[in-house]
Amino acid sequence: METDSLMIIAVASIFITNFVFSRFLGICPYIGVSKSLDSAIGMGLAVIFVMTLASMATWLINAFMLQPSTKNLFYIIFSLEEPPDLLYLKTIAFILVIASLVQFVEMVIQKTSPTLYQSLGIYLPLITTNCAILGVALLNIDSNYNFIQSVFHGLTAGIGFTLALILMAGIREQLDLSPIPKALRGIPIAFIMAGLMAIAFLGFSGLKL
Amino acid sequence: MSPFKEFIKGFYEQNPVFRLALGLCPTLAVSNSIENAIGMGLAATFVLVCSNVIVSLIRKGVPAKIRIPIYIVVIATFVTVVDLSMAAFRPTLHKSLGIFVPLIVVNCIILGRAEAFAGKNNLFRSFIDGLGMGLGFTFALIILGFVRELLGDGKLMGYPIMGPKFEPVLIFILPPGAFLTLGLLLGLFNWLDTKLKKE
Numbered sequence: 296m297e298t299d300s301l302m303i304i305a306v307a308s309i310f311i312t313n314f315v316f317s318r319f320l321g322i323c324p325y326i327g328v329s330k331s332l333d334s335a336i337g338m339g340l341a342v343i344f345v346m347t348l349a350s351m352a353t354w355l356i357n358a359f360m361l362q363p364s365t366k367n368l369f370y371i372i373f374s375l376e377e378p379p380d381l382l383y384l385k386t387i388a389f390i391l392v393i394a395s396l397v398q399f400v401e402m403v404i405q406k407t408s409p410t411l412y413q414s415l416g417i418y419l420p421l422i423t424t425n426c427a428i429l430g431v432a433l434l435n436i437d438s439n440y441n442f443i444q445s446v447f448h449g450l451t452a453g454i455g456f457t458l459a460l461i462l463m464a465g466i467r468e469q470l471d472l473s474p475i476p477k478a479l480r481g482i483p484i485a486f487i488m489a490g491l492m493a494i495a496f497l498g499f500s501g502l503k504l
Numbered sequence: 505m506s507p508f509k510e511f512i513k514g515f516y517e518q519n520p521v522f523r524l525a526l527g528l529c530p531t532l533a534v535s536n537s538i539e540n541a542i543g544m545g546l547a548a549t550f551v552l553v554c555s556n557v558i559v560s561l562i563r564k565g566v567p568a569k570i571r572i573p574i575y576i577v578v579i580a581t582f583v584t585v586v587d588l589s590m591a592a593f594r595p596t597l598h599k600s601l602g603i604f605v606p607l608i609v610v611n612c613i614i615l616g617r618a619e620a621f622a623g624k625n626n627l628f629r630s631f632i633d634g635l636g637m638g639l640g641f642t643f644a645l646i647i648l649g650f651v652r653e654l655l656g657d658g659k660l661m662g663y664p665i666m667g668p669k670f671e672p673v674l675i676f677i678l679p680p681g682a683f684l685t686l687g688l689l690l691g692l693f694n695w696l697d698t699k700l701k702k703e
Contacts, residue, residue: 317679319533323612326525383588386606387580394573424610426529433603478695479687482525486687493680 301447304440308451311502314427315459316493321427325460326485330471335464337414338422339457341400343450345422346431348396350449353389353432354442361385389432397423427456462492510632514640520613521644521686522693527613530604531645532682538661541649543597544604545642547590549635551582552614556634559622566623575618576609583609613641651685652676 314320324338359368363380370378401419405412412419422428431452435445466488475484520526527548534544558578566574587605590598598605608614617637622630653659656676658666666672675681 319529319679319682320607322528322532323526326528383584386584386587386609387577390576390580390609391573394576424612424615426607426610429607429610430603433606437603476691478698479691483687483691483694486683486690488687490680490683490687493683494675497678497680 301444304444304448305451306502308448309455309458310496310499313455313459313496313499314430314452315456316489316496317500318430320430321425321456324421324425325456325463325489326482330464330467332461332464332468334414335460336457337411339453339460341404341419342422342425342427342456343453345393345396345400346428346449346453346456347446348400348449349393349428349432350435350445351442352392352396354435354440354445356388356392357385357436358442361388385433385436389429393428393432394423427452459492463489507629507632510629511636514633514636514638515643516640518637519640519644519693520637521641521648522690524613524616525690526616527611527641528686530607530611531641531648532679532686533604534601535645535648535652535682535685536656536677537600537653537659538646538649539597540600541645542642543590543594544601544608545638545645547586547601547605548608548611548614548641549638551579551586551608551611552617552638552641553631553634554582555579555614555618556622556630557627559618560625560627560630563623571623572615572619575615575623579614579618580609613637648682648685648689651689652681656681 308314312318315322315325321342324342358364359366361367361381361384363378363382365378367378369375369381397420400422401412404419431449435448438444438448440448463485467485470484470488479487514520516523518524521528521531530544530548534540555575555578559575562574583606586608587598590601590605617633621633625633650660653661654665655673656678658664658670658672673681676685
């Protein structure tokens with residue numbers, strides 16, 4: 296369905312329906328990592344990478360293994376009478392693919408850049424439970440995107456998430472130096488900040504594409 | 505810890521949302537009305553209890569290295585059950601919760617409790633823990649939903665409470681309102697905690 300051009304997908308994912316400020320996806324790591332700019336950038340890049348790969352892998356699995364179409368691999372390989380409808384396995388299949396991908400990315404980063412691996416620490420395995428990754432995979436299917444659109448959506452959604460993360464980290468570094476009421480220190484003020492930024496991003500919803 | 509304490513800790517002392525900062529994504533997304541909050545809370549509680557029970561039953565036989573993927577498969581199975589059941593029996597709720605129903609599988613609360621508790625405790629305690637944490641999560645969602653629906657829509661459970669003269673503060677049911685309300689409530693709970701500790 297070519298209803299959304301790539302440009303529209305990009306602007307929509309980064310600004311209009313930003314994954315953090317509008318869709319509420321990827322909040323947990325957002326709160327945990329956005330304390331320093333460096334780890335925010337590192338986490339953001341890892342998320343972009345995983346999101347793009349995950350979009351690719353999950354789209355392929357959905358198209359060739361889960362959908363009851365004549366291209367279904369099980370239908371072809373086992374010469375079944377009719378294409379099997381395995382859509383109910385979507386959640387399980389997707390999350391397992393994502394978990395394996397993250398494991399793989401973690402190994403690659405460990406080998407190629409030990410310093411980056413050190414700084415990301417616990418956050419890498421946490422990307423698995425990042426709702427944004429599974430979220431973008433499910434959204435691709437729900438929006439009936441083709442392969443190119445799905446991959447692009449994954450890429451730009453990751454960019455939007457990284458944007459939110461970097462904005463937040465920059466502000467939080469300053470926030471730590473400010474006199475904040477004791478009860479609001481840490482996570483509460485981070486959320487209030489996110490709320491104010493979400494209001495700003497709400498301004499984009501008037502964009503007519 | 506006595507079973508009763510085990511159960512009650514999920515409501516205040518170790519409330520997943522207000523104290524442990526877990527499960528925040530669905531909290532923000534579905535708290536725009538109390539009905540959505542209850543629906544999501546009960547669905548998540550169901551998955552949490554069932555997966556805690558299964559994980560506790562298999563905990564002795566699971567090799568430590570691959571336990572996380574196994575827990576994920578268990579959780580994903582129950583999420584699929586909830587997803588399909590909700591789509592069949594409560595289609596309107598299913599539609600308003602949207603992708604957050606399958607996203608229960610990555611709700612940090614469920615994997616977190618499986619790893620931190622059910623993998624190390626017996627069946628009964630794991631069941632109680634799951635029930636307590638799940639209902640505590642539901643409780644948090646309802647509080648958030650109460651504030652947001654009342655101020656942002658003038659209604660509670662769909663019933664107009666504030667009367668026709670009330671101008672709903674629209675922002676509360678929009679995304680920014682979720683962040684602001686949660687931030688303020690978290691601050692409130694922190695303040696409450698320091699007050700109680702002083703006594």
